[in-house]
Structure formats: structure tokens, C-alpha cells
Amino acid sequence: MTKVCTLTEAVHTLVRDGDTVVLGTGLEHAIPFAAGHEIIRQRKRNLTLVGPISDILFDQLIGGGCVKKVEAAWIGNVAGGSAYNFRRAVESGAIEMVDHSNLTVALRLQAAAWGVPFLPTRTALGSDLMDNPSLKSMRCPFTNELLVAVAALSPDVAIIHAQRADANGNAYCLGNLGITTQAVGASRRVLLTVEEIVEPEIICERPELVAFSGTCVTAVVKVPFGAHPSPLVGYYHRDDAYFLDYHARSKTPQEFEKWLAEWVSHLPDRAQYLSKIKIEKLRL
Amino acid sequence: MTKVCTLTEAVHTLVRDGDTVVLGTGLEHAIPFAAGHEIIRQRKRNLTLVGPISDILFDQLIGGGCVKKVEAAWIGNVAGGSAYNFRRAVESGAIEMVDHSNLTVALRLQAAAWGVPFLPTRTALGSDLMDNPSLKSMRCPFTNELLVAVAALSPDVAIIHAQRADANGNAYCLGNLGITTQAVGASRRVLLTVEEIVEPEIICERPELVAFSGTCVTAVVKVPFGAHPSPLVGYYHRDDAYFLDYHARSKTPQEFEKWLAEWVSHLPDRAQYLSKIKIEKLRL
């Protein structure tokens, strides 16, 4: 009984309509675009997306009709500016938005990962982010200082992309981690995509590089370049031109539909996607 | 202006009479015995020791007359049983003891490292450990569940032993970490002893192995075998016989005084100490 399966199977089994899904946990690094595109292809609906900064993947999922709610700190295109599907959907009321700072969304997941119902912080005090049911003013039981209590959140699924893992899901996560460990610890199911699946003995050579226990992981899928167009430490650079092209081609719903057909809906799988890209230019 | 100095200088400058000192943060691994012995030699007084499980180093510091208070989860000799100086001092009222679980002492430091005045937990509920001014019952502001609030603690000094660091104190900590990152983040000053000091470029090759930022470190001291008789991943095994010998030779104050003279007080430095040990047998 192994956790290793195909991306199609993993998304089919782990991501269900109406789920709360945390993804893009590395901020602009190691974003699980391959898994995100598979969610769009499988026409998942009414998802709640949770994340800190998610470059353009949230925008694509919103444009793909998968999303009813977003709970995040920042949604845009870091190099380009606005995320147009997101703007349109929030301004029209088509999706619900719950605003966070990076730290408050991280603490929602950290609380759940630690098994406590809340964690205190000094951020967000005095800001309008406090208009959020998961943030409450409180006083320290020892010092009486004003603090913000952040309620725990346990997503249904976390989707993570990493460099390598064994078949049990023990993964090396190289480079910055963002809120990856918190997301894995908080979620009921974890879908892990990796560049390479290796033997457990390889992982045990440097157990300090393992970011979370494989006991938390539900499915492990080998997806080379699974984070493209975002960068991945040790494997490939960011595809800057792709982000700028997406920015130009998502300004109207009509343009976005064409982009989506070309890059997601009409492609059967990731292999076809990669054949459209000069991937060797990005490889380290 | 470098942080690199001798152990004598570092202990002289960083550890002051009356200080709160956290050490033994790796539990039974990487215990900073060399620095602890230097504290005894320099006759520091009225220290408060903080730690989770500290194998025999706390016992030696207590026997050396350096300690007025201990705030910890477990004090003993893991292989042998009792820590006799500790027992004598607590039973006679010579030192004050504040009892913790491993998690509550870790959370005191984690709270300070995070810059919040407390953190909540579900441990210790219903236990007599609650008879501790840094633990208080509270209710979750969201769920109303019973929890324990653990007050932040900022020690004056953390003493850490690691494998290697650069001159700024950016350290690779290999093997289990215990509460090392929490202790470093919580403390006003950090005394780091290491097996090797290396160039920053070496550290930057694998920044995932750096356990804390060198910006938190006050002094960096090269002390080979600085954790003996405790083990250090990548460098040396635990000296089991030494622990058992200490156990046998600390049963009475008189025996302990002889042990202390032989192994600490009458030795000028760590080099002399190491010359008394068959260190090659322990080296990896």
C-alpha cells in the first residue's frame, strides 16, 4: 500500500467540491501549478482557497470557476500587478474575500498544526483586517497587554510541491518554506507533488532537510517541473516571461478564456504543457 | 569587529552573577559541557538554570555552587537515574525548583522568541505542574475550551553547542534540535560554541541547515569536543562510561568535590580535560 499515484488520481481523490484548500505556501516559490491546473481540468467547484501571497495560481483557479471564497493576504501578479480574475470576482461579489496579513494567515494554520484552537499575536492591531471572524482582540492573561487572537483553521487539503520525497511522503523542501510546514500540519489531507521520488535511505542521509513528517502526507505524485512557472531551488528558474504574458492575457474574461484553453483546459496533462515551453532554458 | 573569542572571554563577558541561563537545549544531545564547566571555574553565582531535560550538566553546576534556582522539566542522569547534587539541593531548600513539562518550558521560550507574552497549550491540564506562576488556566476566546496559558520567558543568556558556524554565528545544527531555536530566539545574549568555524560561503551552500540567524548570536567560540560527554551528530558518540562514572562519584558531596576538582576546578581549560579522555574512541 503506497501513497504514490498519478496527479489525476490524487486530485480526484483528495480534492472534493466545497473543500478548503491551502496552496501556494512557499509564497512566490514552489507554487504547485501542475496540481492547480489539474483541479481546473477536473472542474472542482466551490473551493475555499487559503494562502499567504499566491502569485497567479489563485487567479487562474478563480477564472477557472473553481472558487467560492478566498482567505489570503495578497492576491496578484508580483511582477505585473493586479490579478484580474480575482479583481473581477471580488468586485462583482462572485466570490467572498477574507483579508489577512501574511502573519495572521500563517498563525491560523500554525494553531491547527499545533493542536490549539488559537494563537496570540501583536500584528493587525488597529488595522481594518480586524474585520474578520477569525481575528479577535484579547488581553494577555499575565501582562494584560492588548493582543490579537487568531483562530485555528484546519483545511481539508494542503497541496505542496517539493524537490524530492520518498514514497511515504518524507520530503526535502529546499529554499524558503513560507508557511509550508504549518499548512501540512494543519490539513486533514496532504497532496504532495515532487520533482523526484527517491528511496527512504536517501532521505535519511540528511533528516534535517525533511520539512514535515511523511505520516502527514496522503498522496505523493511525481511531477517534474510541477511548480512551473514559479521557481524551484535546485531545479529551475522562474519563468518571468510567462508571468508577464499571463498578465497581458488575463485583462478581460475573453482573453483569459483563450489563455485557459491554450494552457490548461485543452491540454490533457502536464507533459503536453511542458512540451509548449522552452523548459531547458529555465533548468539549473 | 568579530564575535569570535575564547571560551574564557565569552563566559566572562556574557554570563553574569544572577543571570537566567538556558542550556542543554538539545536534551541529551549537544549539551554545552565545556561552557558549563567554564562557568563553574569562573565561580559564577546565583544563576537561574532553564532547560527541558538536562542530563548531568545542571547537576554539576548545582554542585559547583553556581545555582539559586532551576526551572526545568527533568533533572537526572538519563542512563543512571538520580542527579544527586540536584536532589540534595532541592530537598534541603538550598535551591528553588520550578517544575515544567518539556512542552511548557519550550513554550515559555517560544513565546519570547515570537515576541508574544504568552502561548496557549492543552498540556498540563489537571496536573500539579499548574502550581507554577508561569502557567495559568484560561479559556479560548473562540471555542471557550479550557487551555493553559504559558508566560513568555526571556533568559539573559542561551548557551548552545553546534557543529559549525561562521564568524557571525550562523550555525549548522545537525541532528535533533530540542528547544535550541526557541532558546536562541528568546535570549538577550547567545553564547555559541562550535566544533569548527567556517567561512560564510560554506554556510550559504545549504542555508536550510542553519537553525537560527547569526544576528541573534553574541559570541562564537571554537571548542572541539565541546559537548563531551554528550554526543554530537557527525562528530562523536556519547561517552556512556563517563556518565556512569559520574553517577557513582556524585552520591555524596565529598565524592562529588573530588570529581569536580579532578574534572573541572583543577583543570585550566578544555584541552587539559580532553587529554584525560580516550577521545579517539568516541570520534566518528
Place this chain on the structure above:
Amino acid sequence: MNYTPQELMVAAAARQIQDRELVFVGMRLPMLAFQLAKVTHAPRAVSLFENGLLREASAQAMIYTMGDLPNQIGATWATGLIDVMALLQRGAVEVGFLGGAQIDRFGNLNTTWSNAGERKLRLPGSGGACDIACLAKRVVILMNHEPRRFVERVDYITSPGYGSGGAWRREQGLTGGGPSVLITSKAIFTIDSASKEWVLHSVHPRVSLDEIKQSVGWRLQIAPELRETVPPTSEELSRIRAFDPQGFWTRRAV
């Protein structure tokens, strides 16, 4: 076949571990029990150590402490104490092992202070024991069977069992399941589901029921069909002796 009480305890403790379980191990006898379970019925059990280690493979040499290099080498995850305690606190750890200097009718453990006549004796303290007692789904307790250790009410609750019994744990807000089994050098006890006090489940070979009754400081409940404890098999014994060749933990005269 000859075996020591400690060897029987290790074999009985190993049977408490099921395959694929995440186990908070601790040192001494539970460590041997975990190693034994791995090579017999629970090859995919995973061990967790509070210093910050998780192992899928067994350690390859005898260890005195969880920080010893044979426990570090081949670990699957090397991290900090809080990451490991987080698994415990969020309910992911199926079973934790504990010992103690003193235990009472409701499974509360004391490893902090004990009263010896006039004198108060200081013990090492909780370590991670309180955390495991509060937070693990099940707790298995191993103790040497000496009458002074089995009292109506412990002098100090280091590691909560069922407090004063009944719904006490829920009232305190405790989320872990509490003690499920007590394995001593003379007998095995389980918990009465309503009163939450110990029930004598089985008596080890060559131990009399009276001896057990007289050794505990309260009126002991006894299971309707009291059994004799299943002794270790020869395979179990040879495995245990391979892990602890000097009998350091199992006190076997070699």
C-alpha cells in the same frame, strides 16, 4: 524458558503497538518494546522522540538516551521538540509509553516528589511525561511492581491519569485518551470504562493473586475472567536479547 520480569514486560508492551501506529516511545523498556514490535507484528510503526526525532527504521544499536547517535543516524526527520509535541497535541500520536515512581488507583503518575516517612524525596520530574499523559490517544504504563509505588492517591500528579475518576479528564479539558494499560513486573491492569480505575486483567506466571491484592493501596477491581499473562515467546526473547545483549535494561544475568 527462563526470562526476567523485565523481558516479560517488554514483550507485553510490544503487543500494545499496532502496525502503522505513530508511537511516542521514550527510553528503557519501551524502547525495547518498540524495537520488538517492529521486527514482529508492527513493521511500519513509526517512533517519535521528544528531543525532535522521528524514525521509520529501528535503531541499529543499543542506546542509552534518545540523543545517542544510533538513534540519530537513519532517522527520517530531525527537528525540534515543539514539532514533535505538535503531533501529540493535535491528536496524531496513537500511543505513548510512561513509567513512574508512584501510581494511583486512577492512573495518575508521580515522578516529582514522594513522601518517605518524614522525608520528602525529590525525583527527576516530568520531562515529557506530563505531555504524553495529557495528549496521547492511549497511554501504556510500565512499572516495577513494588507495593510502596501503588497508592490510593499519588502525592503529586506529574502526569494525569483519570484524576479522581469518572469524567474528570473531560472536566479538566484533557484531549488525550488517558492510560489504557498498566504493565508491571507482576501483572497487567486495564481501565474500568465507567469508574476509570484499574482492573486487574492478568497475573504473570508464578505470581499469586493475593500477592497482587496486597501490593496495591486500595480495594482492587478484578476482571471476571482473570487470566495468566502470556509469557514471552522464544522468538521474542531472542529478539529482546539481541537488542540488549548485556541485559542493561532487562537486568538479565549473563
Place this chain on the structure above:
Amino acid sequence: MNYTPQELMVAAAARQIQDRELVFVGMRLPMLAFQLAKVTHAPRAVSLFENGLLREASAQAMIYTMGDLPNQIGATWATGLIDVMALLQRGAVEVGFLGGAQIDRFGNLNTTWSNAGERKLRLPGSGGACDIACLAKRVVILMNHEPRRFVERVDYITSPGYGSGGAWRREQGLTGGGPSVLITSKAIFTIDSASKEWVLHSVHPRVSLDEIKQSVGWRLQIAPELRETVPPTSEELSRIRAFDPQGFWTRRAV
């Protein structure tokens, strides 16, 4: 010497960084400012990125995002967001840089919602900006100087400045120092120590005082000895252009 307003802003921002400071950098112009400070007066300044990176050495190539490989390679510490935010929350970060779509008299920033006549425009949100605004010892703000961005009161406080002025931050429990300097494409502002509103500190070359006064939505305080902003030196300009050869961030026509 010719330079763009963005190049002047970068040079002015770099001067806000002192040697050895721990700096929460962010992207775009502040990133260039940090790089410039490192090669001029602050070689030992340390940069911190909310994705979980700390760098003692500068990045060796132009980056679009903090996750780009030139920012990862040569990092001193690769960790998680909370570890970096912990440095901020415990008061270890001397200065953080922010931008914004809208700013008000008391330094409050809005990057969430803005009102354009009837329509509400959705902006990207806080990211780490609220955290930096709440927790850094000093905050330096860089903004393009367009009148619609400078209002009496922001529509939404994403990143708190001084709220309604005076002791507001202390009353809210905020531990960070709040905004210290605002660098726009036309002028530099500092904070009045009592009222906590902006004071016009210097006007950039070729910009008139009247233009500034008319561009803000409140009655602007002006420093008694109003200066002209020191323009970037030729060394600063050549450094900036080496970091951003295409003028991607500094909008320089090449």
C-alpha cells in the same frame, strides 16, 4: 546628471538604511535601495524576506520576486515565514519598507480597497505589509506621487500608521515604531513627533512647493527649514543602473 524620479527615490531610501541593521526589504524599489546601501555605506546590513529568507550578501542578479533563485542562492538562512515574522514581532527588525495605493495624513496605508467614484476597486491586499507596519521599529514608505493617493483618511487601513494621530498607536497596543519617512516621486516627508502627521521635509529638484501642497488632501505641515532633496550621486546612479539594467523598476528609458 539625468535621473528618473524612481532613481532618486531609490537613492533616498538607501540613505535610510544604516550599517548592521536588520532590514525587512520587500520587492521593487526597496530591493534596489537595499542593494545600493550594501555597496555604499551599509555593507553589513542584513536583509530579511517574508517568504523565509535572510541574506547577509546581496543578490547577484536582478529579481522579480523574493522567491527567485538569485535571492535564494547565497542566502544565509532559508526558513519559514513565521521565523522571519518572529524577528519582526520581537522587535529585532530596525526598518521595514512599504508602498501603498493610498496613504493619509497620519501615515495609514491602504492596499486593499479603494473608492473610485461609485466603484470600489479591489487591490491585492496586505501581504506582509500590515505586519511590517505594526511591528518594525521604523517604517519607510515609498510611493508614486499622485494626488488621488494622498488623502485625509484612507478608505481602509491595511497597514496602520498613526491612526488618528497622537497616542493612537500606544492605545491600540502596537509595539512597532510606525512610519518615520515617506519618500514620494516629488518630495520627502517626516513625522511630527507630537501630532504624528506628515511634515514636508524636502522637495525634489524641479518640483515646486505649491505642487506638493495642492497634491495632498489635507492642510500640510511644512518644516521650518524646507530643503531641496539631495539628488542621487553619479556613483549611486551607476550602481542602481547596474542592478536594474533594463530600468524595469526604475522606468528609465534606455
